[in-house]
Each structure stands twice: as C-alpha cells, then as structure tokens.
Amino acid sequence: xxxxxxxxxxxxxxxxxxxxxxxxxxxxxxxxxxxxxxxxxxxxxxxxxxxxxxxxxxxxxxxxxxxxxxxxxxxxxxxxxxxxxxxxxxxxxxxxxxxxxxxxxxxxxxxxxxxxxxxxxxxxxxxxxxxxxxxxxxxxxxxxxxxxxxxxxxxxxxxxxxxxxxxxxxxxxxxxxxxxxxxxxxxxxxxxxxxxxxxxxxxxxxxxxxxxxxxxxxxxxxxxxxxxxxxxxxxxxxxxxxxxxxxxxxxxxxxxxxxxxxxxxxxxxxxxxxxxxxx
Amino acid sequence: xxxxxxxxxxxxxxxxxxxxxxxxxxxxxxxxxxxxxxxxxxxxxxxxxxxxxxxxxxxxxxxxxxxxxxxxxxxxxxxxxxxxxxxxxxxxxxxxxxxxxxxxxxxxxxxxxxxxxxxxxxxxxxxxxxxxxxxxxxxxxxxxxxxxxxxxxxxxxxxxxxxxxxxxxxxxxxxxxxxxxxxxxxxxxxxxxxxxxxxxxxxxxxxxxxxxxxxxxxxxxxxxxxxxxxxxxxxxxxxxxxxxxxxxxxxxxxxxxxxxxxxxxxxxxxxxxxxxxxx
Numbered sequence: 001x002x003x004x005x006x007x008x009x010x011x012x013x014x015x016x017x018x019x020x021x022x023x024x025x026x027x028x029x030x031x032x033x034x035x036x037x038x039x040x041x042x043x044x045x046x047x048x049x050x051x052x053x054x055x056x057x058x059x060x061x062x063x064x065x066x067x068x069x070x071x072x073x074x075x076x077x078x079x080x081x082x083x084x085x086x087x088x089x090x091x092x093x094x095x096x097x098x099x100x101x102x103x104x105x106x107x108x109x110x111x112x113x114x115x116x117x118x119x120x121x122x123x124x125x126x127x128x129x130x131x132x133x134x135x136x137x138x139x140x141x142x143x144x145x146x147x148x149x150x151x152x153x154x155x156x157x158x159x160x161x162x163x164x165x166x167x168x169x170x171x172x173x174x175x176x177x178x179x180x181x182x183x184x185x186x187x188x189x190x191x192x193x194x195x196x197x198x199x200x201x202x203x204x205x206x207x208x209x210x211x212x213x214x215x216x217x218x219x220x221x222x223x224x225x226x227x228x229x230x231x232x233x234x235x236x237x238x239x240x241x242x243x244x245x246x247x248x249x250x251x252x253x254x255x256x257x258x259x260x261x262x263x264x265x266x267x268x269x270x271x272x273x274x275x276x277x278x279x
Numbered sequence: 280x281x282x283x284x285x286x287x288x289x290x291x292x293x294x295x296x297x298x299x300x301x302x303x304x305x306x307x308x309x310x311x312x313x314x315x316x317x318x319x320x321x322x323x324x325x326x327x328x329x330x331x332x333x334x335x336x337x338x339x340x341x342x343x344x345x346x347x348x349x350x351x352x353x354x355x356x357x358x359x360x361x362x363x364x365x366x367x368x369x370x371x372x373x374x375x376x377x378x379x380x381x382x383x384x385x386x387x388x389x390x391x392x393x394x395x396x397x398x399x400x401x402x403x404x405x406x407x408x409x410x411x412x413x414x415x416x417x418x419x420x421x422x423x424x425x426x427x428x429x430x431x432x433x434x435x436x437x438x439x440x441x442x443x444x445x446x447x448x449x450x451x452x453x454x455x456x457x458x459x460x461x462x463x464x465x466x467x468x469x470x471x472x473x474x475x476x477x478x479x480x481x482x483x484x485x486x487x488x489x490x491x492x493x494x495x496x497x498x499x500x501x502x503x504x505x506x507x508x509x510x511x512x513x514x515x516x517x518x519x520x521x522x523x524x525x526x527x528x529x530x531x532x533x534x535x536x537x538x539x540x541x542x543x544x545x546x547x548x549x550x551x552x553x554x555x556x557x558x
Binding site: 007 | 384389408409416417439444445
C-alpha cells in the first residue's frame with residue numbers, strides 16, 4: 001500500500017492501473033477511521049481491482065464555529081487499518097494541495113440541502129460537494145462508497161453525480177454500530193464516560209422509531225413527536241433536529257411511506273451526533 | 280460524422296474511441312456556427328484523433344429577460360459545417376436530456392465572475408460552469424477549445440478546471456473577425472443593416488485602444504475613458520461596460536500591465552455585443 005500527498009502522484013498511480021485495465025474503488029474519508037469506514041473500504045477492496053482511500057479533514061465543510069481544529073487525526077493508525085483491509089493507496093493531501101491561493105470555485109445544491117444537517121450547517125454541503133467533486137476528478141474511480149450514517153450526504157452525493165453526469169457509481173453502505181447500539185463515528189472520541197452512556201439515547205430512539213413503523217405507524221408527526229419525547233428523557237441530550245423526510249428529495253413528509261428517511265442530530269454535551277433509519 | 284442527442288450515445292461512442300487509444304478534442308457551442316467556432320473545431324480536429332462538437336442552447340446561462348427563445352438555431356447548416364471541417368460527432372441534446380426533473384446541482388465561482396459580464400448577467404456564469412462541467416463529464420475530452428471573444432468565460436473555465444481538478448486541457452483561440460473588423464458572433468444575425476454598420480464602433484474602439492497601449496498608455500482609467508468616449512460618438516450604441524481587468528482574476532486594474540484584459544459589452548439597438556483585447 002502506498003501513501004501519497006499530491007494530486008499528481010494519485011493521477012500517475014491511477015493512470016498506471018487504468019493502462020492495465022484495472023477497476024478502481026474509492027472511499028473518501030476525513031480519517032480517524034473506525035469500523036464504519038472499514039466496512040466501506042472492505043467493500044471497495046472486494047468489488048474492485050484497486051481500492052483508494054482519501055484521508056482529508058476538509059476545511060470547506062466546517063462552519064466557523066465548528067470543530068475543524070479539534071477534529072481527531074491519526075494517520076499512522078489509519079494507514080495500518082487501511083493496509084490490514086487490503087487498500088492499495090491512501091491519498092492524504094495538505095489543505096494547500098486541495099485549495100491553492102485564489103481558489104474560488106464550488107459545487108452546491110438546492111432542495112436536498114435545505115433540511116436536516118443542511119439547515120443546521122449552512123456551508124456544510126457546499127464543502128462536501130466541492131471536495132467530493134475534486135476527489136472524483138483526481139481519482140476518477142469506477143465506484144465510490146459512502147456510509148448510510150450520513151444519509152443526507154449520501155443522497156446529496158448521489159443526486160450530484162446524477163445531475164452533473166459524473167461517471168461514477170455511488171454505493172451506500174449500512175450503519176455500523178457499537179455493541180450497545182451507538183452508531184460508530186469519529187466524533188464519539190469527544191465523549192466523556194458519562195456522555196458516552198447518555199449518547200445511547202440516539203440509537204435507542206432510532207430502534208424505538210423503527211419499531212413504531214414496523215408496528216404500523218404511518219403518521220410522521222406522531223413518530224417524530226414520540227422520538228423527540230424519548231430523547232428529552234436524557235438530561236445531557238439537546239435536540240438539533242428529529243425529522244422525517246422524503247428519501248430522495250430530503251423534503252419533510254407528513255406520511256411515512258417508502259422511500260423515507262427518519263433522521264436526527266442531537267448534542268450530547270458539546271458533541272453533535274447523528275443517526276437515522278430508512279423506511 | 281454522427282449526430283446524437285443522448286448522453287448514453289455520446290458515452291458509448293467515446294468509450295469505443297478510448298478503447299482504441301484515441302485522443303478526443305471537444306468544442307462546446309450554442310450552435311448557429313460561424314467561422315469563430317470553425318477555428319475552434321479545426322484546431323480540435325488538428326490536435327486530436329477525434330473531435331466532438333456540442334450544440335446546446337443552455338437555458339441555465341440565460342437571465343429571465345434575455346434572448347433564450349429568440350437565440351438563432353440551424354442544426355442542419357451547423358451539421359454540414361462541422362462535417363466539412365472534419366468533426367466526428369455532434370452532441371445535440373434537448374434541454375430535458377441535460378436538466379431532468381428535480382435537477383438541483385450547480386457549479387459556480389466567486390471573484391472572477393464579479394466583474395464584466397458576470398455583473399451585467401448575474402446567473403450567466405453559474406449556467407456556463409454547470410453546463411460545461413456536465414459536458415466535460417459526458418464527453419471526457421483530453422482537450423477543450425474556447426474562443427478568446429468570450430474572454431471572461433475562457434478565464435472562468437480555465438480557473439474552474441484548475442480549482443476542481445478536472446482532467447482536461449483548456450485551449451483558448453483568437454477572436455475571428457469579419458473583413459470590416461466586427462467580431463464574429465451568432466448574435467450578429469439580430470442586427471438590421473443600419474445596426475450592422477453601427478456595430479463597427481466596437482472593433483474600431485478595440486483597435487483604437489490597442490494602438491493607445493502600443494504607443495505607451497499604461498493608465499487604465501485614461502484608456503477606458505477614451506474608449507468610452509469613442510463609443511459614445513455612435514448614436515445607436517449604448518455602453519453596458521468598458522473595463523480593464525487583471526487577465527487572471529478579472530478584477531479591475533488602474534495600471535495596464537500584462538496579463539490584462541480590456542473588455543467591453545455594448546448594446547446596438549437591443550443586441551448586446553462583446554469584444555476585447557489582451558495585454
């Protein structure tokens with residue numbers, strides 16, 4: 001496995017693979033990898049001749065008051081993890097390699113970015129769409145892998161690829177959870193022991209919502225109210241949003257029918273965590 | 280030469296060429312082709328194994344009060360012209376093929392789009408960047424050709440390609456003029472006989488400005504004032520802008536030094552024409 005930091009190195013390596021007729025899978029990440037990323041990397045390794053992982057904490061997708069500086073980083077551990085899963089290349093650029101002086105272009109989206117995380121984090125999806133467009137152009141993969149945990153991000157990327165005729169297949173992969181249910185996230189590392197326990201309210205509420213739907217609830221307002229009420233039983237939890245939206249357009253719905261997404265963002269102390277389930 | 284109207288047809292044809300190791304040149308146009316486009320197509324034919332021309336009047340780059348509906352179209356004449364120059368493929372999509380229901384992504388740029396045509400036509404460059412991104416993703420050319428007549432467009436496209444790591448070489452080609460000096464444009468067809476004469480004030484003023492610079496003028500304000508004064512001698516002409524800007528950032532300059540762009544947009548009757556020269 002190689003670890004490179006420049007666009008040119010990636011292009012040269014991938015061009016070599018292309019000459020040999022190899023297919024390329026790609027997993028864009030912000031690093032501090034956990035088993036959620038691991039499941040994406042394993043799928044990329046399994047479905048393609050070569051697998052590329054990018055590790056880049058993208059400044060453009062963080063708001064001014066967000067956790068860009070404190071976002072956890074551990075390249076050495078990440079490299080070992082990627083190698084153990086069979087990845088072929090890590091692309092780990094510095095911010096200056098991605099955003100040179102005078103950088104002024106961006107990719108953005110209306111509609112799908114107006115609810116959920118897009119509402120709470122106004123510059124977030126512009127940053128995500130722009131960096132993913134760049135990474136797709138650099139790596140030019142056949143397939144790219146994203147986690148269902150960031151359900152809105154997955155929907156936005158799929159829509160962007162379709163709208164802009166990008167020549168890549170976007171594959172969503174299921175949420176990976178800790179044994180006690182908490183969705184795996186690099187941000188879980190921010191939690192104190194007490195907060196770690198309190199954070200279980202997210203997955204517990206997700207499971208509760210899933211059960212309500214399985215048992216026949218079709219009223220989105222009732223479902224969301226019940227879920228909010230459940231979260232409010234946890235004193236350390238502060239709701240950012242709990243919403244039921246159309247699974248494709250990300251617009252709020254009143255009736256629960258497939259494809260729908262029930263998603264939440266909840267602060268546990270200062271840490272903002274997300275979780276969701278699809279109908 | 281083939282003429283196709285779907286993204287899939289273009290992809291299949293280009294994929295076939297790629298398998299044979301052919302290089303691909305691309306000329307995006309809005310059709311109603313003239314010798315200005317011809318010079319781009321000829322260069323694409325000359326520098327690549329295969330040459331693709333797109334003909335698409337892109338609704339997204341027209342403002343609500345602009346000439347989208349009346350923009351001239353003649354696919355049959357355009358096809359013959361492209362074939363005579365040795366092009367291999369015309370892509371002529373309907374708007375619905377490019378912008379399906381629910382289309383909501385866009386590519387845009389700050390800084391370079393704030394002056395000149397970007398100021399007069401606020402949605403214009405968002406439309407241009409978006410459609411060119413789409414066309415680049417569909418055709419995946421090695422080289423793409425744009426006229427220097429739309430100098431700001433050329434600068435914007437070059438900057439977008441660089442910012443977003445698009446894997447294409449952007450080549451600018453000189454302005455092609457009528458014998459009497461008027462820059463070739465599909466919009467010249469709007470001009471009455473009287474307006475056609477009056478339109479010469481653009482090229483005459485460009486040549487005057489070039490001469491002033493050759494003779495040592497370095498004061499951008501003086502140059503622009505002299506050019507404006509010259510245009511105002513023509514009763515049918517109404518200035519949209521005459522400006523001297525940095526050739527890369529498109530920001531206004533006070534001193535004329537390379538690379539600079541001196542550009543104008545002038546209404547002749549209801550027809551908005553542009554012309555420019557580089558320093």
